[in-house]
Amino acid sequence: MDPVRVGILGLGTVGGGTVSLLRRNAEPLKRRLGRALEVTRVAVKDPSKPRPVDLEGIEVGTDAESICTDPNIDIVIELVGGVDNAEPLVRKALEHGKPVVTANKALLAERGNELFRFAGEQGVDLAFEAAVAGGIPIIKALREGLAGNRIESVHAIANGTANYMLSRMRTEGMEFAGALQEAQDLGYAELDPTFDVDGIDAAHKLALVAAVAFGAPINYEALHIEGIRSITREDILYADELGYRIKLLAITKNGPGGIELRVHPTLVPQDTMLASVEGVFNAVQVVGDAVGPTLYYGPGAGADPTASAVVGDLVDVARTLGAPPEYRVPYLGFRADGMQEPRWAPVEEVETEYYLRMQAQDQPGVLAQVTRILSEEGISIEAIRQKEPRPGDTDVPVVLVTHTTKERAMRKAVAAIDGLDVINGPSQLIRLEEVDAV
Amino acid sequence: MDPVRVGILGLGTVGGGTVSLLRRNAEPLKRRLGRALEVTRVAVKDPSKPRPVDLEGIEVGTDAESICTDPNIDIVIELVGGVDNAEPLVRKALEHGKPVVTANKALLAERGNELFRFAGEQGVDLAFEAAVAGGIPIIKALREGLAGNRIESVHAIANGTANYMLSRMRTEGMEFAGALQEAQDLGYAELDPTFDVDGIDAAHKLALVAAVAFGAPINYEALHIEGIRSITREDILYADELGYRIKLLAITKNGPGGIELRVHPTLVPQDTMLASVEGVFNAVQVVGDAVGPTLYYGPGAGADPTASAVVGDLVDVARTLGAPPEYRVPYLGFRADGMQEPRWAPVEEVETEYYLRMQAQDQPGVLAQVTRILSEEGISIEAIRQKEPRPGDTDVPVVLVTHTTKERAMRKAVAAIDGLDVINGPSQLIRLEEVDAV
Numbered sequence: 001m002d003p004v005r006v007g008i009l010g011l012g013t014v015g016g017g018t019v020s021l022l023r024r025n026a027e028p029l030k031r032r033l034g035r036a037l038e039v040t041r042v043a044v045k046d047p048s049k050p051r052p053v054d055l056e057g058i059e060v061g062t063d064a065e066s067i068c069t070d071p072n073i074d075i076v077i078e079l080v081g082g083v084d085n086a087e088p089l090v091r092k093a094l095e096h097g098k099p100v101v102t103a104n105k106a107l108l109a110e111r112g113n114e115l116f117r118f119a120g121e122q123g124v125d126l127a128f129e130a131a132v133a134g135g136i137p138i139i140k141a142l143r144e145g146l147a148g149n150r151i152e153s154v155h156a157i158a159n160g161t162a163n164y165m166l167s168r169m170r171t172e173g174m175e176f177a178g179a180l181q182e183a184q185d186l187g188y189a190e191l192d193p194t195f196d197v198d199g200i201d202a203a204h205k206l207a208l209v210a211a212v213a214f215g216a217p218i219n220y221e222a223l224h225i226e227g228i229r230s231i232t233r234e235d236i237l238y239a240d241e242l243g244y245r246i247k248l249l250a251i252t253k254n255g256p257g258g259i260e261l262r263v264h265p266t267l268v269p270q271d272t273m274l275a276s277v278e279g280v281f282n283a284v285q286v287v288g289d290a291v292g293p294t295l296y297y298g299p300g301a302g303a304d305p306t307a308s309a310v311v312g313d314l315v316d317v318a319r320t321l322g323a324p325p326e327y328r329v330p331y332l333g334f335r336a337d338g339m340q341e342p343r344w345a346p347v348e349e350v351e352t353e354y355y356l357r358m359q360a361q362d363q364p365g366v367l368a369q370v371t372r373i374l375s376e377e378g379i380s381i382e383a384i385r386q387k388e389p390r391p392g393d394t395d396v397p398v399v400l401v402t403h404t405t406k407e408r409a410m411r412k413a414v415a416a417i418d419g420l421d422v423i424n425g426p427s428q429l430i431r432l433e434e435v436d437a438v
Numbered sequence: 439m440d441p442v443r444v445g446i447l448g449l450g451t452v453g454g455g456t457v458s459l460l461r462r463n464a465e466p467l468k469r470r471l472g473r474a475l476e477v478t479r480v481a482v483k484d485p486s487k488p489r490p491v492d493l494e495g496i497e498v499g500t501d502a503e504s505i506c507t508d509p510n511i512d513i514v515i516e517l518v519g520g521v522d523n524a525e526p527l528v529r530k531a532l533e534h535g536k537p538v539v540t541a542n543k544a545l546l547a548e549r550g551n552e553l554f555r556f557a558g559e560q561g562v563d564l565a566f567e568a569a570v571a572g573g574i575p576i577i578k579a580l581r582e583g584l585a586g587n588r589i590e591s592v593h594a595i596a597n598g599t600a601n602y603m604l605s606r607m608r609t610e611g612m613e614f615a616g617a618l619q620e621a622q623d624l625g626y627a628e629l630d631p632t633f634d635v636d637g638i639d640a641a642h643k644l645a646l647v648a649a650v651a652f653g654a655p656i657n658y659e660a661l662h663i664e665g666i667r668s669i670t671r672e673d674i675l676y677a678d679e680l681g682y683r684i685k686l687l688a689i690t691k692n693g694p695g696g697i698e699l700r701v702h703p704t705l706v707p708q709d710t711m712l713a714s715v716e717g718v719f720n721a722v723q724v725v726g727d728a729v730g731p732t733l734y735y736g737p738g739a740g741a742d743p744t745a746s747a748v749v750g751d752l753v754d755v756a757r758t759l760g761a762p763p764e765y766r767v768p769y770l771g772f773r774a775d776g777m778q779e780p781r782w783a784p785v786e787e788v789e790t791e792y793y794l795r796m797q798a799q800d801q802p803g804v805l806a807q808v809t810r811i812l813s814e815e816g817i818s819i820e821a822i823r824q825k826e827p828r829p830g831d832t833d834v835p836v837v838l839v840t841h842t843t844k845e846r847a848m849r850k851a852v853a854a855i856d857g858l859d860v861i862n863g864p865s866q867l868i869r870l871e872e873v874d875a876v
């Protein structure tokens with residue numbers, strides 16, 4: 001049979017990795033598909049850039065749009081990144097009846113609903129495994145493998161850079177700034193590290209994961225996002241003493257207030273699998289009503305792992321090229337007419353445990369005042385520790401961990417505590433999740 | 439649209455779980471599929487048995503074959519178990535153009551090649567996610583998610599009962615017999631525990647995993663299988679002191695001698711994810727050339743988790759009911775004409791590290807004799823420890839760990855060591871795998 005002709009937009013980290021992988025594994029891929037996957041055209045911004053990829057036999061140009069409209073291209077892979085520049089390209093390809101494979105989480109988090117709707121109208125595929133957790137086939141697991149379940153929760157370490165930094169802060173005793181510098185020196189963090197450290201990249205991924213987990217429209221707007229800038233060495237140390245690690249988690253959960261969507265630093269028990277995920281790795285813990293807790297672990301980014309996900313999608317898409325759409329897995333696992341807008345839980349209605357670090361004046365009665373406020377809000381305390389004052393300091397750190405309580409009550413209590421004369425606010429509040437027994 | 443009519447053979451642990459799950463999650467399943475999944479008939483052996491499942495509206499009978507030939511059944515789920523009784527039923531269903539979903543690893547390990555060939559001739563699906571690692575969607579990950587990779591190795595904790603027993607031996611200091619008794623009391627191990635503790639169940643699963651990982655025919659015959667009966671408390675303790683845990687691993691690997699297929703107790707470094715898998719859980723570590731190391735973790739058995747896998751398959755199969763076969767994922771990920779018989783590595787050609795425990799007479803020069811034999815076989819030693827004699831014993835345990843060496847050389851060395859006057863053989867030899875840095 002004729003080869004499947006593939007056009008790739010962008011030849012950076014992921015695009016370059018994809019071209020190399022398709023070349024290297026052409027033989028086993030053909031054994032899977034019965035047809036060759038042939039990259040015939042790629043588009044870049046600067047064609048004069050030297051590229052460490054074998055481009056023999058591939059037409060390299062700068063006109064990405066012309067690939068999307070080329071009748072000799074069967075499938076388009078979008079790897080230019082960005083939202084405003086990628087969207088018209090994806091749309092153009094779909095409009096011309098070409099399925100699209102993309103790794104672009106920002107695009108789908110912000111414009112996914114319209115793009116999936118349009119792809120549905122055109123009857124073509126739009127695949128995005130590479131957009132979430134790099135090489136880990138987590139979209140496939142949620143969308144297909146766990147299709148029998150009602151998903152109860154997903155807890156993900158979805159940004160390798162942030163996880164690397166938190167690992168280094170713990171193992172090397174670094175502060176945030178030093179860990180960031182190191183991550184940048186190693187090429188992990190972008191020069192503008194906002195997406196990684198402020199939780200935005202993890203939030204983009206979570207928006208997609210929640211849609212697939214719950215059969216709901218993508219709702220990036222509903223997300224509560226906190227990054228790791230405020231996390232100190234001290235917090236990591238105290239968490240450790242209490243038996244926890246601090247991770248940047250992306251969490252979606254069918255909670256008492258509705259579907260929760262939140263990205264924030266989180267204490268997780270040291271003896272869980274999630275806690276043991278170190279460095280640039282990603283991990284996704286999924287709890288389903290039938291399967292119970294499962295976990296998926298692997299490299300969350302990089303040329304080869306991300307190309308692995310792109311090519312996995314490409315094989316699926318190529319196999320059903322031209323098939324009636326009903327034979328294909330729906331984009332988000334649920335059919336368009338089966339998607340349901342759930343109640344999205346406001347963050348105030350989240351129920352979880354909390355770690356609270358306060359700076360208290362070193363005098364009697366402080367703990368009594370703090371615990372009185374908490375008890376007035378119905379918050380019960382699991383552990384409380386008064387630390388030694390830091391050298392030269394007159395006030396002492398007080399650290400406590402609560403039992404499960406509503407965020408609204410916790411915020412009210414912290415505001416009251418920070419208003420005490422004996423507390424030098426603002427106090428540090430970090431959520432704590434038991435993440436089941438995994 | 440009309441419901442998909444499902445017939446289930448067997449209403450035991452998994453069959454009962456599947457009926458319950460299909461009922462409980464009928465609504466979200468319909469949102470995925472656009473059609474209801476309706477169990478219309480089930481077959482059991484003893485219809486008078488009380489069943490803790492709601493069977494309203496389901497025709498319960500004892501004639502399994504008549505379900506396989508019933509023109510009003512669209513999909514057959516085989517959950518009777520066993521090889522000789524299940525095979526004709528599966529064949530009958532396929533013959534009548536009905537796709538089959540099964541959890542039967544014994545059947546597919548032993549008769550899979552012929553059954554997949556027959557299913558191919560009939561142009562219908564034969565799905566088996568539930569046969570491997572319970573609720574973990576590992577077949578889907580290997581067959582589809584990681585399709586872009588050449589798989590390098592798979593290391594799996596694939597039998598929850600054996601893993602539970604090894605966990606208990608370590609944490610409670612039990613011997614094999616006590617751990618087995620406990621597992622039986624808890625209903626984990628069968629009354630005839632052979633399949634679990636002798637590695638047969640793990641071997642059935644490995645035979646399937648290897649086929650999917652390497653695009654090779656299923657070759658249960660080529661497997662090297664050792665169970666956990668010979669593992670003592672002492673081994674677990676010494677392994678612990680050396681920084682390792684003992685796990686029953688199912689391993690397939692593209693090694694220097696060809697594709698390795700082996701199930702055996704294995705020392706794995708304590709700080710790896712595989713080592714931290716305790717109790718009845720399963721985990722599968724997959725290394726691909728592009729993705730690198732990934733790991734999949736979850737419950738390996740039980741009514742609900744296994745039903746999760748059965749229903750996941752059912753959704754896939756129902757979606758492509760009546761579709762031309764080329765639109766469906768090939769049974770083992772590779773097309774029938776793309777399967778290749780590899781060189782299967784004889785176990786003598788496996789290269790790995792080893793743990794060796796000997797009983798040595800407590801006299802000078804013993805270590806010199808042992809190390810001379812190892813060095814004659816070109817085996818280098820990573821660590822060696824001479825233990826205190828056990829109370830009342832005159833000989834002392836000597837434990838050593840080698841660097842990577844060929845099994846053939848190691849076996850020769852152990853035979854020579856056991857022939858020494860100063861050694862009370864047979865010595866205990868357990869393989870040790872570094873399982874990458876995961």
Ligand SMILES: NC(=O)c1ccc[n+]([C@@H]2O[C@H](COP(=O)([O-])OP(=O)(O)OC[C@H]3O[C@@H](n4cnc5c(N)ncnc54)[C@H](OP(=O)(O)O)[C@@H]3O)[C@@H](O)[C@H]2O)c1
Nearest residue numbers: 010011012013014043044045046079080081103104301302
């Ligand atoms: N990097 C990762 O590990 C990773 C992991 C998961 C997902 N992703 C996602 O994958 C996508 C690509 O990421 P990346 O890291 O590969 O980005 P990158 O290295 O910056 O590469 C972007 C590529 O797109 C080209 N390009 C940009 N605008 C273009 C235009 N208008 N027309 C034609 N070509 C254009 C660039 O050309 P020049 O080379 O000429 O500049 C470059 O080759 C992003 O959506 C990202 O979020 C990345």
Ligand SMILES: NC(=O)c1ccc[n+]([C@@H]2O[C@H](COP(=O)([O-])OP(=O)(O)OC[C@H]3O[C@@H](n4cnc5c(N)ncnc54)[C@H](OP(=O)(O)O)[C@@H]3O)[C@@H](O)[C@H]2O)c1
Nearest residue numbers: 448449450451452481482483484517518519541542739740
């Ligand atoms: N249990 C697990 O956790 C698990 C996990 C993964 C895979 N599996 C696999 O799933 C399959 C089923 O296991 P299971 O644990 O559910 O077995 P099970 O509890 O022993 O159930 C077997 C069922 O099959 C019925 N049956 C046996 N022979 C029959 C025949 N000739 N005609 C009609 N019905 C017949 C039995 O009827 P009665 O009830 O009347 O006796 C029983 O309902 C096996 O292949 C097993 O390896 C099991």
